[in-house]
Each structure stands twice: as C-alpha cells, then as structure tokens.
Amino acid sequence: MDISYTSEQKTFRAEVRDWLAVHAPKSRLPSFDTAEGFELHREWEHTLATDKWGNVNWPVEYGGRGLDLVSWLIFEEEYYRADAPLRVSQNGIFLLAPTIMEYGTQAQKARFLPPMASGEEIWAQAWSEPGAGSDMAAIRTKAVKDGDHYVITGQKTWSSRAVFADWCFALVRTEAGSERHKGLSKILVPLDSPGLTRRPIAQLDGDPGFAELFFDEVRVPAENLLGPEHGGWGVAMATAGFERGLLLRSPARFQAAAARLVKLYQQHKDRLSGGVGEQVIHAWMNTERFCAATYQLVSRVQAGASISSESSANKLFWSDLDRHMHRTAMSIMGAQAELEDGLDAIDNGRWLDGYMFSLAGPIYAGTNEIQRNILAERVLGLPRK
Amino acid sequence: MDISYTSEQKTFRAEVRDWLAVHAPKSRLPSFDTAEGFELHREWEHTLATDKWGNVNWPVEYGGRGLDLVSWLIFEEEYYRADAPLRVSQNGIFLLAPTIMEYGTQAQKARFLPPMASGEEIWAQAWSEPGAGSDMAAIRTKAVKDGDHYVITGQKTWSSRAVFADWCFALVRTEAGSERHKGLSKILVPLDSPGLTRRPIAQLDGDPGFAELFFDEVRVPAENLLGPEHGGWGVAMATAGFERGLLLRSPARFQAAAARLVKLYQQHKDRLSGGVGEQVIHAWMNTERFCAATYQLVSRVQAGASISSESSANKLFWSDLDRHMHRTAMSIMGAQAELEDGLDAIDNGRWLDGYMFSLAGPIYAGTNEIQRNILAERVLGLPRK
Amino acid sequence: MDFRFTEDQQDLIEAAKTVFDGENTLERMRGIVAGNPPIGLWKQFADLGLFGILASEENDGLSQPLVVMAGIAEAAGYAGLPEPYVDVAGIVVPLLSQLKETELLEKVISGEISLGLITPLSPHVNCGEWCDHFIITSKSGGRCVARSEVTLEPRNSIDPLRWLYKADLQGEQNELADMHGAVLTAAQLIGLSMRMVEMSVEYAKDRHQFGKPIGSFQAVKHQLANVHTQIEFTRPIIHLAALKGGAAVHNAKIAAIDTAMLAAETAIQVHGGMGYTYEVDLHLFMKRAWALCGDWGDRHYHMKKLEDYVLNGGANLGPGETFKGET
C-alpha cells in the first residue's frame, strides 16, 4: 500500500488551489434552479472550461487534461475547499459523459463532449416516469423508428435541471411489445424539440428544480441513439453505477460540509447540550471514512476493477451521512433553523437548504430501499423470494 | 383527567414498601435458570404468597387481594424499587392466569390458580416449535382425543423455565387435518408426564434458560383443555396480548434500571466522553414515557377497553428501550463490560446479563418484525400484499 | 387515577378538531400559499369559545386544565392550522388573566383582536402584523404594549404558512409561558406527525411499483410502524407534562421533536420524489414540524434542563416517582 501523492499530484493540487483562489466566485451564486442562477452557473462552467479545469480526468481532445482519478479527487478536494459553485453540468459530466466515453461512437464523442465541457450544452436526465420510479423497468415512453429518426411519445418526470437545460438523455422503449428490462434504448434529445413540453415542478424550496417532460411524437435523428438499440438497460446500469458509485458524490463535498459543521458547533457551543458534540464528531468521522473508502475504490478502479453492486453500499453511506450531518446542523440552529434566508438566517439558510437536499439523497439515484435489496441479493446472496 | 392516587392507594404503597423492606432478600438470588436459583425463587414466591403480595390484583379467593390495576402498578413500582427477585412464576401469573380467569372453568380456576400463586406449581409456556417461531400458525404438535384423554405427540422449543418447572401450557393441533390458525387448542400438561422428555438448552450465559420438549404420546386428561376445543388460537392471542401489552413488562422494572444507569454514569463520569450523558438521559426519558403510556393504558382498561393491536407498539417500545439502556451501560463499562462475574465485574455482571437478556426482548413474545407488520397492517391499514 | 380525558373534555377536543379539519382544508392551505389572506378563521374560533379554553368562567372562559388545551393543540397540529391560535389561546390568554388585563382578555376571547408574545424562547412573532398588542414577558408576568410601540422586522420562514417578525423589544423568560409553550408545541408536533404518517399511508396504498402497492413492502411498513410507535409513546408524556409540569415538560418536548423529525424523514422517504415537491401537500406539514422543533425551547434548551435534573441533580429517579407528589 502506498498512500503518498506523487510530486506531480502535489504540484497539481497547488495549481488548482491557486487558480481557484483567483477565479472562484467570492460569494455564493444564486441557486441553479432559478433562471438567473442557472445562467450564472453556466458562465462558471465556461470559466472552468476555458482554463481546462472542468473535467481534469477527461481526455485532452474533449476538453480535459487526461489525468487519473486520483487527480480528479484532488481537484474535487480543492474545489470544495474553495467553496466553489455546485456543478450545473453534473448530470452531463458525471453521468452521461462516462457513458458516452464507454458506449458512444467517435462522432458522438466529438459532437457532444466539448460543448458539454464548455457549459454550452447542459444536460438533464430523463429516466423516471410517473409509473416507473424505483421500478425503472416499468418504463412506457416509446420511441418508434421512422426512417432515420426515432419518434418519441410518452412522459418523463423528476428530470433535474430540465427546466433550463438544453438536452436530455432519455431511456425509452424502442422495441414494440417488449417488457421490463428488454427493448429499452438510450436516446439523446434536444429539450427544445418540437412536440416536447416541459412542466416545471416546484421542489421544497419553491424553485423549479425538476421538470416533467411530455413527449408528443418528438422526432430525433437515429444517430442520437447511445449504445446498442434495445440494449439501453445495460447502458443505463453503467450510468447508475457511476452515479451511485463514485463520480456524483466525491467525499470532498461532505468533508467541506463537516468542517463547516464543526465551525457552526463552535459558534453555538455554549447554548448546546452535551450530546451534540459527539454528533458533530460522528459527522466528521463519516466523511473521513467515506474519503478513505473512495480512495480505496479509486485505487481498485485504476488497477482495472469495475464498480458493480458495491456502488449500492456507497450510495447508502453517503446519503445517510449527509442527512445525519444536516440534521445535526438543524438541531444546532434551534429556533433559527426554520429561517430560509435573510436576517438571522445562519449562513443565509445554507444548512436548511442542505438538509432539504439531503432528504432527497435516499430517494434519487435509486431509493435506498432498492439499494439495500441489491446489496442483500447480489452481494450477500439472500434469496430474492 | 385525574392523576392523583387515592389515599387507599397511598396507604397501600406504604404497606408494600414496609413489607418489602423487611422481607425482600438483602442480596440478589442466584439466577432462576439454575437448579439452586430456581428453588430459592420458588421459596420467595411462597414468601410473597404467604402475606398475599404475589398477585395483588387477583380475586381474594385465589390468593390475591382483589385490587385494581393501578394498585398492581404501585406494587410493581415498590417491588422493583426494592430490587426484589425476578418472578420465577411470571409465565404462570402474568400470561396463563389472565387466560384461565377469562377462559377457564370454575374447576380449573380452583385447581390451578392457588398453587400457581403459592409457587407450588411453576409454569412454562410451550408454544414455539422448531418450524413454528414467528409463524406460530405452523404448529404441528398434535393432540388426539382418546376417550377422556388427549394424547400429545410432537416437539416444542424455547420453553422458558421448563427445565425446572412443574407444568406447561401447550398450544397443539387437536383437529386432524386442520391448517394454520384453525384446529388448535390450549392444553395444560404436567412436565413430569410419562412420555415427555425435556432437553435443556443453554442460553448465552450458559445456564439452561429454555428446554426443548419432546412429546411422545403424552396422555393428558381432557379436563386440562383450556378454553374451546379447536379454538386455541383465540385463547393464545389473548395471552399474547397480555404478554406484549401490559403485564409481562411493567414500567417499574425499566425505571429501576434507568435509575441504576444514572448511578453507573455518575461513578464513571470522568472517564466518559461527552455524548454518553445524553444516552443516559434518553434511557431515563424512555422509561418515563413508557410509564406514562402504561398508566394511560391501564386507565383505559379499567374503563372497560380491551388491549388489542396497540400491544404491538408496547412491545416495540419496551424492547427497544431496554436494549438501548443496556447497550449504553455496556459502553460505559468499557473494558470491564465483558466480565461476567467475580472480581472487577461491575455489579457482579448484572449489566452484561441485562444486555444479553435485552437482546432477547426483540425476539420473544413475537419478534419485533412481526409486531411491526401487525401495526402496519392492523393499525395503520397498509395492505398485506 | 384516571389518566384519560373526561367525556366532556373529549367532546370539546373533538369539536375543535371538527372545525380545524373542516375549515382548514388542504385546498385552503394551498390557496393561502398562493396568496390568499390567512387568519380568516379567527372569528369562527371565537364563536366556538375556543379562545377561552383556559380562561376562567367569569371571563367567559371554560376553565379547562392545560391538558385539554394540549388535546386541542394536537388537533391544530394535525390540521396544519396557519392561524397562531394555539399560542394565543394557550399562552396569551392565561398570561392576560394573570396580568389582570381584563379588557384585552375580553377582546382576545371574543376574537376581536390578536395578541403576540415577545419572549426569549419563541424569538419570532408569528403573524405579528395582525397583532393589536404584545405581551413583553417577564419573570413575574410581563406587560402589554400597543402595536405602535413595537417595531417589527420580517423574518423568512421555510414554512409558507408562517409570517414571522422580530421585535425590537426583548422579554424575559416566564414560567407559565415557557411551560405552556413547550407542552403545546409538543402536542402540535405530535398532531403533525400523525398527519404525516396518515398521508404516507394513503400514498403507500395508492402508489404501485413492481406490480404492487409500495405499502405492501416491509421496508415501508416497518418504517411507518416505528413512527407510529413513537407517536403513541409521546402523547402520554405530553399529557403528564401538562398536568404535572417539571421534568416531564422537557421530556415531552424532546420526545416530540425527535418523533416529528423522524416522521418527516420517513414520510418524505415513503413519498419518494413526490414528497420533495409542491405536487403533494406533505411539505406543508413537514415544514411546520421543522419550525416548531425550535419554538418554545429547542432540543438543547430542554436537554440541558434534563442534564441538570437527571445527571447532576439530586432528583429522586426510579419507579414510583413519575406520578408522585400530585394532588
């Protein structure tokens, strides 16, 4: 075992830190779930991309630096340490991009990756349907081949960022009469396509963080098929692996929050009862455990292992730790916890915001109930029925 | 609402306290799961019965004082306050006796209640079978009517106290070919019956707290049938209600333990981290909540209500609080926690003993998983399938 | 010893519950979120005598013990009432009685005006704009000041049905206000928790995945059963707290906070993505629960009291103490 950084990695860390010190916004941007905030976050993506910081682990030809995953972790650490903006491109760069790199044609890579990197095209995920949430194989939205186009009809929901985004990657039923996991395909769809209507959904804070997408004979060129036709389930599972497993939630985000929680505790200490210190320590401990586990996972991935069912344990762990950490913060804030923003709202409501978001953690990217089933059946070997 | 005790109740409390101060053993008796301890506990039952303290809420004619349930709670409070011995008769007096009073014939009451009260006859429960634990309706032990006798063949397990006890109350299949909840009957069986073999089972502390009972054509007089023939499920459910609901675990037992936990905490305080104080408080809080809820339940029962599915919530609450309380004690004891008895064993291993016993709490009297199902389906109205 | 509501008390609570549930419908709440005026039910509450629950009979009150008010507060929580009715009927009215502010008291009981509290444990005045007077609490009672003497600055609650203000004056802690506040807030939290469980049960019965209602999965059943259990074992300690005061008050508020936080987290989990949106009404009850957790003493305030009582104090703990010393 070797847990030292190379001197290149150390230099890289210093470079990232220096660049962020100069370029990262000095104050928090408005939420990217508002029209104004979305555009400011898009600009920030552009700033990142200009100096090639947006996706350090991508190949150079698509706007990256061709670095390994350890460097990506270092980047993330410095990024959250600098409290830089959340990534409005996250569905694209963390979920879709790895899938394109694995399954995409050369033309698709060239077409989609650079504008994704620059923030010019921002992506939403369009998988869930009103009747297909945890049970994703129940997807009913269909795409019918018509010459060199697919014609998509149906309804998607819980599409994060879709209200303001440019493209979505949809999972649809391409094989007529197919059932469950079979006959699905992944298709890339411009959100301004004729026949596609977006209905914003207000999330807990009132902002339209999601949209419902209505597809009424939406025509998409056949070359927008990603991966094998009717083989979309496998492609989607690869994405779900990335999402739950590694890229979507690097430890740095939680470690930064834990450090802020310690400060929050210190500021309010005199008012607090004796038990809360241990909760704060526990939050910090969890983030360190998550970090150590992630480095171990990255080491395995770099040595050629692939991420499979263990991504379910990952998702359970980070979603639980995030909710526990923010619940602890809510408790510390006492009567101020309910303040959304403005006067007396601690950190302008950031903890409350974070608590609400943390409540979604055990739901999105496959509910934690589903993850526990997966672990029990596929890893522990308990019987399905 | 009226939460005052009557002056009779206050006098009663003083009487109980005075009597226990004189009669309760000055030091803890050996475990009633040893031969020696069993007999000492039996003697103690006799001592209790002699002065009519064993079952204050029983009718006078069977050895009780005919008092109400509030008085019974007061008795329990004083009893645990005095740290008097655990009741080796508990299966009889708390589980079987209420059933006999509800379902028994006059002859059965006269025959069985007085020797149960005096400790002369100590009872074990014989319900579970190797294949019928949580799924009690899977009982296979059968009783065939042969003239004025039942002939019982089969196997029972998890029969607490049965190694040293005198009688057991068995749930057996009397109707040939019947399935599940139908065709069962409750039959009272002397444990020294010819054809009945007891195999002691060593529990966690090594003592034979249970027995497996093998019935090989055991003949029992037909008058030992308790309640309607083939109607044993209903009779058993009434017993289960008492067990989970009220009688088996009065709050006093846990309140006494919580008070001892506070002392344990105070003795070790300097060595302990900041979070444990809240755990101790939490344990105390739970016992107070359990006490308040029990008084409310007793008030309802005295006003004519019957205990039904709410007994499941009761069982979940006390078994969780007991385990949490003892887990907290284990943590406080640190390196001394593993000491079973003898030198350096805090309170001669009482907390470790209690922790092990608390682990059985979520299992016996219907596992907590089953209780949650009952609550969800019968109280909340969630669908069975 | 009869630790149940009398029939009359039960009837009174039921009557309040009927008007809360009947009038403060989900539709009404959505309308207020969308901009309709709140506190429209004030006069109706007055007509039913609901402001006089704790007032003496000579003040047209019903002279009920606090525990009855707790029963009504539970119903108000369940209904998600936006009106600050519970604080006014449960704290303002007995304080006015104690302060012998008979004129104001009459006006409050008749529903003519509302009064706010300026007091440390409830630092934000809900619906402060609609108050005619304020009580600045003090150790010995407090004093009433007119609306014009107080400058109110708005505060922004996540609960769209709370309109908070911070006053430029400061009160001192007051025993009656603090005790009533904690007990009645705990009761509201239990009502909110019941409602969240109920909404989750309904959702879980309707919503199908994998070909069956999600409520048939053990994972969903067991989580809701746990919340139900916590609710059933919090209500009695709230009643005890209302009748007896003391350490039970702190126990009740902490137990209610923990139960409500668990209820909210469980409810949103059962609702899946839906619970995270304005598409279902869960969020209204969840946000109210978060708000009330910190009102009238947060978890730490009450826990510190118990640290003194349980860990450091010379209090008699153990069996036989819970109901002791009561008249």
Added chain:
Amino acid sequence: MDFRFTEDQQDLIEAAKTVFDGENTLERMRGIVAGNPPIGLWKQFADLGLFGILASEENDGLSQPLVVMAGIAEAAGYAGLPEPYVDVAGIVVPLLSQLKETELLEKVISGEISLGLITPLSPHVNCGEWCDHFIITSKSGGRCVARSEVTLEPRNSIDPLRWLYKADLQGEQNELADMHGAVLTAAQLIGLSMRMVEMSVEYAKDRHQFGKPIGSFQAVKHQLANVHTQIEFTRPIIHLAALKGGAAVHNAKIAAIDTAMLAAETAIQVHGGMGYTYEVDLHLFMKRAWALCGDWGDRHYHMKKLEDYVLNGGANLGPGETFKGET
C-alpha cells in the same frame, strides 16, 4: 497513491486466513469451550512465520507494515481465533524489537514462548497463564519481567475463549502499543462482524417461516445490508489508521466498535431464539466482539481524543486533509 495491498501482501494475508479458517474450525472452538486445551496452534503459526510479520529481517521477520498485520487481524477476527496471536505478533513483537530484547524476540518468533502485556488500555492479560514473560509498558517503551515476578489473578470473561488475568503490576501508556492495539482490535472487530453477517445470511437462507426463507423478507435483507455497508466503510479507515496513525486510529476503533455492536445485535435478531443459545455458534463471535469493544481503548477513550482533535483543537479539517502529510 495505490491504497490497495500489493499482491505479495495479499498472498500473505490469504495464507494466514487459510490456516486460521482451516485449523480453528467451529468444531475446535466448541471443543475448547467444552474443556479441550487452547493455544494448540501456536507452533503452527510460528512455522508459517506469522509471528514475524512486523519483525525486521535480521530477526527472521518479514518487515511488513502494520497495515498487513491489520489484514491478518481481520482474518483472525473472522476465524474467532482463541489464541492471543494478534496481540503477540502485532504489539509484543515490535515492542520487543524496540526494547532490543533480542533473545525473547527470537523465542517469540519461533513460537517457543508467549509474552503478555501489562498495560493500561488492555487491562486484562488474555492467556496470561501461558506467558513466559510480560512486558510492563512505559511511555518510553517498557521492561520485561519473568512470569515468576508477576502475580496473576483470574478474571471471568463472558467469552468462553478468553482466559483473562489481572496482574499485580501496572504499566504506563505506550504510543506504539496503544496505536497498534487500537488498529488491530478494530480490524478483528471487522472480521468478527463479517463472520456474524455471513452466519446470519446462511441461517436466513435455510430457516423458513410463512413458507419462505426468512432471508427473503425485506426486514431481514435491509438490516443485513446496513451492517454490510458499515463494514465496507470501516475497513478502509482502519487501513488508513494503520498507515498514517493520528485521528484515523480513533475513528477506526470507534467505527469498528459501532459496526460490531450493530452486527451482533442484527445477527442475533436474524437468528431469532437460536442466536440466544449455545445451539448455534454465533454466540462465540458475538461475545468476542463485546470483549474487543472495550480492549485497547473503549469508545470513550477514543471519542475523548476526537473531542480534542475535532471540536477543541486547531486541527485542519475538511477536504484534502485525510491523506495529507504522508510520505
């Protein structure tokens, strides 16, 4: 940065695991509980070089880093090894090296003798009767004393495979011993937890109720999945603790304690009444887990260290600090 065992290290751990699992069968353990002599595998361990994992090559050791010993300790925990092998190979041997007690060191590595530790964080000497010498630890290292110079008094562990003694002498805390002790005990706890999960899975596959295996019920699945998750997120921090020391050591021990307590409670729940008896072997692993939770610093000892580090200290917390400062 390659936070994995090298292939050689992995092979070494596998070799140890093979002998632990192969020799210390459940049957052997039951036999020892029934009175058979323990520590019979001592010589075999020596022949495989297992006492020399941390010793230098000139002392016939393998010069492996502590993290390899942690891998072996996990395997020893999994196997429920009654021999106090981990403490001897992982703490006694490096201490003897540090003390330059070459003669004793050779005898220990060759399996000729065993040595016990008299040290504050592990107050009971396991298998003290079989020790030839003892190290009385001190801040700067310690000193070796012969068996005859120490009076041992038995202590009675709930674990029937621990033979505890209290010595009449006292040691002082020693950095190496405390750090190795905490890390290796944490590793054993994880091994024990894995074993308890595995036994529960097997039981839940076999045991049928309501016409299906109990392992098909979500309630059982989800509880075991939670324990599994805790195990997987404790092992890496143990490895980090072994490599880096510092706060990670306390984190590792606490996380391992919490995981093992949860594993034991879950395992007995899955086993139902069976788990509460000697009828299945779960109790052996459960009791070992309880014992090791308090060994080499209990939860409070390590938590107090983190109170200093996280809450009161000036430590740099946050992203980028976890692996920082390493060579």
